Amino acid sequence: xxxxxxxxxxxxxxxxxxxxxxxxxxxxxxxxxxxxxxxxxxxxxxxxxxxxxxxxxxxxxxxxxxxxxxxxxxxxxxxxxxxxxxxxxxxxx
Numbered sequence: 375x376x377x378x379x380x381x382x383x384x385x386x387x388x389x390x391x392x393x394x395x396x397x398x399x400x401x402x403x404x405x406x407x408x409x410x411x412x413x414x415x416x417x418x419x420x421x422x423x424x425x426x427x428x429x430x431x432x433x434x435x436x437x438x439x440x441x442x443x444x445x446x447x448x449x450x451x452x453x454x455x456x457x458x459x460x461x462x463x464x465x466x467x
Contacts, residue, residue: 380394380395380403381395381400381403381404386400
């Protein structure tokens with residue numbers, strides 16, 4: 375395997391499990407990486423400069439919260455129907 379793919383996060387678990395790399399080797403690799411934070415862009419700042427509002431994270435959380443009661447209601451409905459289905463199946467035999 376190529377050296378540059380040994381530490382690919384998509385393959386790391388597989389590499390560690392197969393023994394192709396140790397956790398200590400990977401930790402050393404990460405420690406030796408250069409710090410490039412000075413090259414990073416601040417996305418929120420760049421969007422603010424363009425007068426684009428950064429969408430708050432709450433709509434996603436709100437949608438997830440709204441989905442939970444719907445899922446619970448669907449599970450209750452399925453639980454109510456299960457005995458009826460079993461009775462119909464038993465009666466049909």
